[in-house]
Amino acid sequence: MTVAAAEDDMTIAESLAEMLRDARAVISDKQDLINNAQLGDKHLTGKVVLSDAAALYKKNTGVDPTKVDPQSRQGRLLHAMMEAIVEVVDENQATINEKETGFKGFIPAVFARLVAESFVPLAKGEAEIKVTAPPELVRNRKARPDAWESEVIEKKLLDPAWPKGQLYSATVETRGRPAFRVAVPEYYSESCLACHGSPKGRMDITGYPKEGGKLNDLGAVMSITLYD
Amino acid sequence: MIARLTIRTRLVLLTCTGLFVLITTNAYLTKKLAENSAGMVTAADLLKSIEEANSAQIAFGELRYWMTDLAVSQLTMAERNAKAARARVEQHLDRLQPWNPQRIEAVRDEVAHYAALAGKAADEYTDDRRVIGNSLLAQARQHSLVADQLIASIVQELTGAAIAARQRVVSEAERATRLSQFVVAAAVVLGFLLTVLVLRSIVGPLRRLTAAMAGLNAGNIDVAIPEAGRDEIGAVAQTLALFRETLRELRETLAQLEALQAVGRAVGSTLDLERVLSLVAARAVEFAHAHAGMIYEFDETAREFRFRSSHGAEPELIEELSAAPIRFGEGAISAAAVAGTPAQVRDLLAERQITLPKLADALARRGYRSLIAAPLFHEQTILGGLVVARREAGEFSKEVVSLIEAFATQSALAVRNAKLFEEQRRRERDLRIANEQLKQAQASLVHAEKMASLGQLTAGIAHEIKNPLNFVNNFAELSRELLEELRETAAAPGPEQDELIETLNANLAKIVEHGRRADGIVTSMLSHSRGGTGERRATDLNALTEEALNLAFHGARARDKSFNITLERDFDSNLRPIELVPQDITRVLLNLLGNGFYAAAKRLREGVEKGFQPTLRVATRELGVEVEIRVCDNGVGMPPEVQSKLFTPFFTTKPTGEGTGLGLSISYDIVTQQHGGTIAVDSRLGEFTEFTVRLPRRTAVVEQDATAGAAV
Numbered sequence: 037m038t039v040a041a042a043e044d045d046m047t048i049a050e051s052l053a054e055m056l057r058d059a060r061a062v063i064s065d066k067q068d069l070i071n072n073a074q075l076g077d078k079h080l081t082g083k084v085v086l087s088d089a090a091a092l093y094k095k096n097t098g099v100d101p102t103k104v105d106p107q108s109r110q111g112r113l114l115h116a117m118m119e120a121i122v123e124v125v126d127e128n129q130a131t132i133n134e135k136e137t138g139f140k141g142f143i144p145a146v147f148a149r150l151v152a153e154s155f156v157p158l159a160k161g162e163a164e165i166k167v168t169a170p171p172e173l174v175r176n177r178k179a180r181p182d183a184w185e186s187e188v189i190e191k192k193l194l195d196p197a198w199p200k201g202q203l204y205s206a207t208v209e210t211r212g213r214p215a216f217r218v219a220v221p222e223y224y225s226e227s228c229l230a231c232h233g234s235p236k237g238r239m240d241i242t243g244y245p246k247e248g249g250k251l252n253d254l255g256a257v258m259s260i261t262l263y264d
Numbered sequence: 265m266i267a268r269l270t271i272r273t274r275l276v277l278l279t280c281t282g283l284f285v286l287i288t289t290n291a292y293l294t295k296k297l298a299e300n301s302a303g304m305v306t307a308a309d310l311l312k313s314i315e316e317a318n319s320a321q322i323a324f325g326e327l328r329y330w331m332t333d334l335a336v337s338q339l340t341m342a343e344r345n346a347k348a349a350r351a352r353v354e355q356h357l358d359r360l361q362p363w364n365p366q367r368i369e370a371v372r373d374e375v376a377h378y379a380a381l382a383g384k385a386a387d388e389y390t391d392d393r394r395v396i397g398n399s400l401l402a403q404a405r406q407h408s409l410v411a412d413q414l415i416a417s418i419v420q421e422l423t424g425a426a427i428a429a430r431q432r433v434v435s436e437a438e439r440a441t442r443l444s445q446f447v448v449a450a451a452v453v454l455g456f457l458l459t460v461l462v463l464r465s466i467v468g469p470l471r472r473l474t475a476a477m478a479g480l481n482a483g484n485i486d487v488a489i490p491e492a493g494r495d496e497i498g499a500v501a502q503t504l505a506l507f508r509e510t511l512r513e514l515r516e517t518l519a520q521l522e523a524l525q526a527v528g529r530a531v532g533s534t535l536d537l538e539r540v541l542s543l544v545a546a547r548a549v550e551f552a553h554a555h556a557g558m559i560y561e562f563d564e565t566a567r568e569f570r571f572r573s574s575h576g577a578e579p580e581l582i583e584e585l586s587a588a589p590i591r592f593g594e595g596a597i598s599a600a601a602v603a604g605t606p607a608q609v610r611d612l613l614a615e616r617q618i619t620l621p622k623l624a625d626a627l628a629r630r631g632y633r634s635l636i637a638a639p640l641f642h643e644q645t646i647l648g649g650l651v652v653a654r655r656e657a658g659e660f661s662k663e664v665v666s667l668i669e670a671f672a673t674q675s676a677l678a679v680r681n682a683k684l685f686e687e688q689r690r691r692e693r694d695l696r697i698a699n700e701q702l703k704q705a706q707a708s709l710v711h712a713e714k715m716a717s718l719g720q721l722t723a724g725i726a727h728e729i730k731n732p733l734n735f736v737n738n739f740a741e742l743s744r745e746l747l748e749e750l751r752e753t754a755a756a757p758g759p760e761q762d763e764l765i766e767t768l769n770a771n772l773a774k775i776v777e778h779g780r781r782a783d784g785i786v787t788s789m790l791s792h793s794r795g796g797t798g799e800r801r802a803t804d805l806n807a808l809t810e811e812a813l814n815l816a817f818h819g820a821r822a823r824d825k826s827f828n829i830t831l832e833r834d835f836d837s838n839l840r841p842i843e844l845v846p847q848d849i850t851r852v853l854l855n856l857l858g859n860g861f862y863a864a865a866k867r868l869r870e871g872v873e874k875g876f877q878p879t880l881r882v883a884t885r886e887l888g889v890e891v892e893i894r895v896c897d898n899g900v901g902m903p904p905e906v907q908s909k910l911f912t913p914f915f916t917t918k919p920t921g922e923g924t925g926l927g928l929s930i931s932y933d934i935v936t937q938q939h940g941g942t943i944a945v946d947s948r949l950g951e952f953t954e955f956t957v958r959l960p961r962r963t964a965v966v967e968q969d970a971t972a973g974a975a976v
Contacts, residue, residue, distance in 0.1 A: 175339055175340055175341065176337075176338045176339055176340065177334070177339070177340050177343060177390050178390055180340070244339065245341065
């Protein structure tokens, strides 16, 4: 792969990561609405979420994602991501709109994993995205890091000398195909610590024991694979 | 049997028995406890194994849960929990391994298969291959069931074994408890019985010993002392018995000494030989533990031993012994006298040679079988012998022989003293009699002199009075006759003349009466001065006394119409006639009775005592050689100084004109001089006066005199 190609892949990966992050941020922002037991139809549809995510994307990158050329590789994958976002939100409307149930488990992490899972078929073998984490922080085994991810997390991202927020990318053969892989570190914010903070072992709102994480600790890794 | 053991041995045996029971019980219980502990350990091991098996089953359940959870949730937490559960299952199975390695290995296999298949199923679910996942999970379930059954069967088996082990422990514990309770109860009963037995074997003899000691302390040497066993109490009892024997000997010795002292005191303090000899015989019998004691006195003149005193001998035996003096040279008493030491007859039936057959038979008939005879010596002179007999045959102990010798010495001393005293007394009596006779002779001489002079005076006066009195009497009698003639010769005297004649006649009768009385007095005075001229004749003294009593009483009544007195007569019906001068004795009685009436009436007149009843008692007694007349009144009585002058002529206590002072003096002469008797007075002022007159029978006096003459 050339340097230019690598720079493109990096851009694509960053944009995919940004979109997923923005959509996740919207869902995070809408948690009160989602968990409102008195309200039935919340009118939080895929389009609404995507719209808000796109607006956020634009705000963060200065680029309107909807305007990215759908024929380009970035455009295809970005649209696939947006489609996945809509799909996941729409598929979970019954959950979101369910009355008389407060906490519904449709949290940002679950949303992000579901979007990532929906993204893979929509990307049609061109790319994969997964939200993983250091092994001890992985809650769902589907989010378990593979060998490359594990190595990157352990040796790079968790290295105290690793610059905060710096991505790691490499061209690695994955599933028998050459691929450009990017690992995007994500750190615990205040909102994350509600479920992943202290005290360690105490059940969070989902019924899972808190990991005892601290602010700005490495909490997750967004792994993006772009196949050649 | 226990008394044969020493107290120390008894206590050691008791302690050993207790310790043996304690140690045996303890050993048995220790063994049972050890067995039970082992059983408990086994049961605990089994329980632990059950716990392990249960824990393994629980952990396996958790494994299944988390694996299922993993399949559904895909959460790594479930995976981690499943892994931890699996590890716990393995740990529990590791701990169970020693119990039954094969069966545990089988469980491991099943668990491993389950885990592997469930893990694969989870992977398949993760990779969204649900059908394969289901299939693998179904396979895993089969192994899960088998593993579950295997663990359940292990739990069941272990539970059964644990229950059995526990049951064994419980039943062993119960059996041990029962046996322990039985042994404790038996030990308590045995201990109690042994303690009671030992205590009884100690306390009983101790009490008896204490009682014996208390008895000995109280001076009871006959107190029973418990039998001397072989133990310490037996030793004390033996010592106590020895002490008692010593005490008894001491007491016996003391008693002997006291007896000797008593005899010595008796010898020294009394001259009553009979009493002393009786005392010696009694003490000799007592301390020789014999049954009869006899004391013989040696008659030097007749050269024979005569029975003198005894103690314990039967009256018939005494009679026989008294009737059979022992000639010197015969019998044991002579043998003892010859030898100078006590002689024994150990068997009266066998040793006939030194006994007198007659006396031996007399003793043997009364059950006596042996005797000891000791001589009574004083300065080489045989005074008699002491014989002590008992009903048992056999020799007398040395102590008894010594004691008998001591008593014999005391007896000899007593006999000697008595003889000396008898001699002394005889001499004293002779002297006293001689003195009395001298005094009497002196008094008689003085009295005779007085009476002689008085008699002469009285005779002169009486003679001078008698002639004029004869004239008075004769002329009075003649005047009465003349007055009768005057009455017969006077022609028809008037009543006044008759009255005058009667009065004259009565006056003349009184002159005659009193003149005769005066004549009688004068005659008496003359006869008194003449020493008595009355004829003695056999007289019934009771009749004479009765006649005098009547005469005196009526005379007193004639003088004083108010006079009265209770007369008590106590006449001896056996009184034989006695020769005396009746009119003189009547005079004596009239004097005595008159005085008695006077004294009793005087006491009544003085009226000091209310309810006083004048009484006069007259008694007669036949005394054989003499007769006795007692006249006793309960009148004013006399002081001693009056009594001493009572028989003095002209001494009187009566007022002038009421007594001549001659009555008792004349009576004294009549009784003593004329009849050879005695007259005595006993009086207490204010209470009584009693005169005792004793008149000897004349014939008896003559006989006595005759006998005295023959003895000389």
